[in-house]
Structures are given as structure tokens and as C-alpha cells.
Amino acid sequence: MFGNFGPTEFLVIILIAIFLWGPDKLPKALANLRRFISKARNMASNAAADLSREIGTDIKPEDLNPKAFVRKHILTEEDQEMLTSPLKSTMRDLQEGTKPLKEGLTDTTRELEGTRRSVNRGSLTRDANGSNGTNGSNGSSDTAAEAPAERTRERAATFDDVT
Structure with missing residues (x-):
């Protein structure tokens, strides 16, 4: 009943009621x-x-909404089917039209997941061998190929943070 009222709004209403009726008349006003x-x-x-x-039918208070009343008590099943069939066919066409897009997104997601796993496996293998990408003397890379691999690991780490 008071779903939209928070505690502060409820407190303000109580204070206004106390000021309007006073503490002695407030219980009678609430009753x-x-x-x-x-x-x-x-x-x-x-x-x-x-x-x-x-x-001649059972009506509930929620049925008194004009849309629900018409749908439930006035329209026949044939009328209702006639009104909803264009929407159903449009929905079916939309689902069929977006099916290739959905499949393409699913395939791309699988490919990205496989790439992420292979990158993570490669970084785990390198870390297990004790290689950290530097030779220890001057801080430069061992090979030129390790610089892109390091960037790929960084990207994979950020991808893991997002997912």
C-alpha cells in the first residue's frame, strides 16, 4: 500500500498530521x-x-481495467486471434531475420573465448618456465616477438576483468 513512500516521507506525513490535528485528535482522525x-x-x-x-461471469477488481475487461469479456477467441495474428507473424519474421546475427555473435564469442584461453595458457606456460620477458640486465625484451605477446597478455587480463 505504501510502496512509493520511504521512511522520510512517512515521517513528514506523520509530522504534518500531528501539526494539523494535534496529538489529542490524531487517533480519532486515523480511526x-x-x-x-x-x-x-x-x-x-x-x-x-x-x-x-x-x-453473468466472475469479475475480479483487476478485471475492471478497461483493456483487461474488453479482452476477457467482450472479445471472442476468434477476434482475439485476428488481432494478435499480425503481431505473431511479425515477431516470427523478426526472430528469423535476426537468427544469422545471433549465430554470428555466438561464433564470435566462442572464438574470443578460445583466443583468451590460448593466451592465458601461453602466459601460464611462460610464467611456469620462469620467463618474464626481460633478460634481467638492462630490462629490454629477450626477443622482438615477446613485446606483442606482452600486449596480448595485458589485453587478455583486461578482458578477464570485464567478464
Whole structure:
């Protein structure tokens, strides 16, 4: 019932009520509010029962939404099928049209996963052999091929952080 009210809003409402009615009249005002809400609920349920009896079907308060009421009590199944069939065919066409895109994305994801695994395996093998890419004396690379490999490892590490 109070789903949109936070604790601060609720506190502000209570303070305003105390200022308007005062602490001595506030309990009586809250009791009157409770009686009003229960009478409104009873009136709504009685109206739904009367409408149910008049139409001849069971109507719930949520059925009183005009869209739901028309869909449930006025349209026949044929009418409903006639209205929804263009949407179903459009949805089917959209799914068939995007199937190649979905398959291409799936293949690309698999290829990226395989590349990431091979890069990670290669870095683990190099680390296990004790090679860190420098010769220890001047901090330069052992070979020119290790510089791109180092960049690939860095990219794979950032890819692991994202996934």
C-alpha cells in the first residue's frame, strides 16, 4: 500500500498530521481514515459483485481495467486471434531475420573465448618456465616477438576483468 513512500516521507506525513490535528485528535482522525478505507473497499467489492451478477461471469477488481475487461469479456477467441495474428507473424519474421546475427555473435564469442584461453595458457606456460620477458640486465625484451605477446597478455587480463 505504501510502496512509493520511504521512511522520510512517512515521517513528514506523520509530522504534518500531528501539526494539523494535534496529538489529542490524531487517533480519532486515523480511526476515521481506517473506516473510510474499509467502506471504500466494501463498495468496490459490492460493485464488482453486482457487475458480475449482471454480466453473468466472475469479475475480479483487476478485471475492471478497461483493456483487461474488453479482452476477457467482450472479445471472442476468434477476434482475439485476428488481432494478435499480425503481431505473431511479425515477431516470427523478426526472430528469423535476426537468427544469422545471433549465430554470428555466438561464433564470435566462442572464438574470443578460445583466443583468451590460448593466451592465458601461453602466459601460464611462460610464467611456469620462469620467463618474464626481460633478460634481467638492462630490462629490454629477450626477443622482438615477446613485446606483442606482452600486449596480448595485458589485453587478455583486461578482458578477464570485464567478464
